[in-house]
Amino acid sequence: MTTSIAPSTPEAIEDSGGLSGEFRGYLARLRGGDTGSVPAVLGLIVLVILFTILQGQSFATKGNFANLLTQSAPTIFIAMGLVFVLLLGEIDLSAGFTAGTAAAVLGVLMTQHGVAWWLAIPGALLTGAIIGLLIGMLVALLGIPSFVVTLAWFLGLQGVLLLVIGEGGTIRVDNSVIFAIMNNNLSPLLSWLLFVVVVGGYAMVTLMAAARRRAAGLPVVSVAVIAFKIVALAVLLGVATWVLVQERGSAGASSVFLKNGGTSIKGVPIVVPIVIIFVVLLTFVLNHLSFGRHVYAVGGNAEAARRAGINVGNIKIACFVIGSTLAAVGGIMFVSRLSSVSPQTGGSTTLLLAVAAAVIGGTSLFGGKGRIIDAVLGGLVIAVINNGLPFITQEAGVQYIVTALVLLLAASVDAIARRRAAATGR
Amino acid sequence: MTESTQTTPSTTAPLLSLRGIQKSFGAVHVLKGVDLDAWAGKVTALVGDNGAGKSTLIKGIAGIYSFDGGEYTFDGRPVSVHSPKDSNALGIEIVYQDLALCDNLDVVQNMFLGREDRSGIVLDELTMERRANETLKGLSVRTLKSVRTKVSSLSGGQRQTVAIAKAVLWNSKLVILDEPTAALGVAQTEQVLNLVRRLADNGLGVILISHNMNDVKQVADSVAALYLGQMAAQVPASSVTTGQIVELITSGRSGDLGLQADAREAVA
Numbered sequence: 183m184t185t186s187i188a189p190s191t192p193e194a195i196e197d198s199g200g201l202s203g204e205f206r207g208y209l210a211r212l213r214g215g216d217t218g219s220v221p222a223v224l225g226l227i228v229l230v231i232l233f234t235i236l237q238g239q240s241f242a243t244k245g246n247f248a249n250l251l252t253q254s255a256p257t258i259f260i261a262m263g264l265v266f267v268l269l270l271g272e273i274d275l276s277a278g279f280t281a282g283t284a285a286a287v288l289g290v291l292m293t294q295h296g297v298a299w300w301l302a303i304p305g306a307l308l309t310g311a312i313i314g315l316l317i318g319m320l321v322a323l324l325g326i327p328s329f330v331v332t333l334a335w336f337l338g339l340q341g342v343l344l345l346v347i348g349e350g351g352t353i354r355v356d357n358s359v360i361f362a363i364m365n366n367n368l369s370p371l372l373s374w375l376l377f378v379v380v381v382g383g384y385a386m387v388t389l390m391a392a393a394r395r396r397a398a399g400l401p402v403v404s405v406a407v408i409a410f411k412i413v414a415l416a417v418l419l420g421v422a423t424w425v426l427v428q429e430r431g432s433a434g435a436s437s438v439f440l441k442n443g444g445t446s447i448k449g450v451p452i453v454v455p456i457v458i459i460f461v462v463l464l465t466f467v468l469n470h471l472s473f474g475r476h477v478y479a480v481g482g483n484a485e486a487a488r489r490a491g492i493n494v495g496n497i498k499i500a501c502f503v504i505g506s507t508l509a510a511v512g513g514i515m516f517v518s519r520l521s522s523v524s525p526q527t528g529g530s531t532t533l534l535l536a537v538a539a540a541v542i543g544g545t546s547l548f549g550g551k552g553r554i555i556d557a558v559l560g561g562l563v564i565a566v567i568n569n570g571l572p573f574i575t576q577e578a579g580v581q582y583i584v585t586a587l588v589l590l591l592a593a594s595v596d597a598i599a600r601r602r603a604a605a606t607g608r
Numbered sequence: 609m610t611e612s613t614q615t616t617p618s619t620t621a622p623l624l625s626l627r628g629i630q631k632s633f634g635a636v637h638v639l640k641g642v643d644l645d646a647w648a649g650k651v652t653a654l655v656g657d658n659g660a661g662k663s664t665l666i667k668g669i670a671g672i673y674s675f676d677g678g679e680y681t682f683d684g685r686p687v688s689v690h691s692p693k694d695s696n697a698l699g700i701e702i703v704y705q706d707l708a709l710c711d712n713l714d715v716v717q718n719m720f721l722g723r724e725d726r727s728g729i730v731l732d733e734l735t736m737e738r739r740a741n742e743t744l745k746g747l748s749v750r751t752l753k754s755v756r757t758k759v760s761s762l763s764g765g766q767r768q769t770v771a772i773a774k775a776v777l778w779n780s781k782l783v784i785l786d787e788p789t790a791a792l793g794v795a796q797t798e799q800v801l802n803l804v805r806r807l808a809d810n811g812l813g814v815i816l817i818s819h820n821m822n823d824v825k826q827v828a829d830s831v832a833a834l835y836l837g838q839m840a841a842q843v844p845a846s847s848v849t850t851g852q853i854v855e856l857i858t859s860g861r862s863g864d865l866g867l868q869a870d871a872r873e874a875v876a
Contacts, residue, residue: 395734398737398738399738400737400738401754470730470731471729471730471731472724472726472729472731475713475721475731476721476722478710478712478713479710479713479717479721479722481712482710482711482713483708483710483711485706485708486708486709486710486721487710487721487722489692489704489708490721490722491692491693491722491723492721550710550712551712
């Protein structure tokens, strides 16, 4: 209470503590209910170790690792969209069927109307955007709780899917470009180039930001902490890239890979750079644009945002549009993965898993707290569970129950963190 | 919008001057010809019982409501204020009792909310952090360790400080504080009152709404007492005792101060 805020005083400069100081700072934030990415990363590590010990010969294979990454992509995209909606403290229960409807639009346009893929994809995205616009307007302008609005859309879009595709029907989509999104890989050279660009880009951005802060005389995180993060990222992505550039064509080939004609399969799946591009872009929007700041403000205290001159309604509508458009991207991923669209596309547990992914990653159900990377980390946790459990038990009932328990666990962590934050806030 | 014609505000001419303000909500006549003056460099305490019309009056000054009648003069010019944007443009900032801060954002993000500094379309965090530091330093605030602390982890007094700093960040001329000490402990109340005094000493006009007579006597230069929608009296704080202020609040008059009998009957 007695320290000055002037940057010249030693107490205010936070780089004096170095790594241990940063660690103490993290513990303080943890006590205050700010858990960050740690629970999701720890969960991921524990699950991978667990499945490797129990069923290593099936789970911990090169082919399954690549499979796991592509499996998680649709969930990750829908979850990234849900992060925007959850940040407002709202929910979108129709995101799964928005993905399904966008997939159906893509399928119908390409197969029944002969539209080229580069026109069909914008068509599918536009479908998502329009759905989001309508949901957002109902929530923001009429003031209907998003829970009810999107529950109605959940049912309505299910009906649309049935009408468009026909009961029990399936639309096959045979297009090499659409197929490539989820099933083709970067060449080993391009894979390593991706690794260099991602790690180098991260290093450059964090170091330059620190340098600018130092030049402006503002407190900076110590170089040791930044270096630790860069090295950790490099090691993690380096190992992953190294595993993925190994030949996985003949050994442990799943049905998806056999479709490639049993030829050589190696490299990072194409969907990985697509996810990375979206993560970077959307994180930039949330952290470095006024719009993103206003999204957090509306989620934290809508009345304060309104008094600050922010158009709360427009922010809500924009978030629903972004959420549904990203769900539509997830829908395109479904089409690519299955090469077909059915009335079940985007149904079943799709939405639940996407919500679980966002929450497991650390996005709060109460609004105001969440990051895009949460969707990726949570999506990977969900993919590992979904991918590893069938090796242990074929019982669908057990798989549902385990996934439900993980979701409840994540939601409990979220609720407890919120109570801790309220308690330390005095 | 309205440019100041005076470079140095005179201490005699009021910064804000209201004359004969009327405001009704349907059949309820809330403000019945209220006069109020506030000077640059002075703290004007606005006191009154619940329902006396304090909130309506300051919301009208802020432009959240439009007054039905009366003169609204700011910086020597008659102005019309019909939205919060109008009052902000004049340099009037209000710190509401509930502070309107976002718990999930840090101090800098809250202070610049809705008016962020940008370079191009990208948020200019460095400039905002520097300006926040400068503003807090200018107010001699020593209770905040880092301006990158989230508001959720601040104490009540610190939050009040942030809300006030947010109000003075925008070259404001008049800051209106709605019961800034109502929820605070003794030490924090002292900190906030010192801050209020410093605002006035820095040349700003301050209107302080308070129910606490100790606060009023400690920092106010002028006391304005509202009684059932009428201004009972606006007098220099040094010329009245705490007892007289309480009488003005509860009965609208104290000795020869305040509303005369016929006016009070008209009210009743």
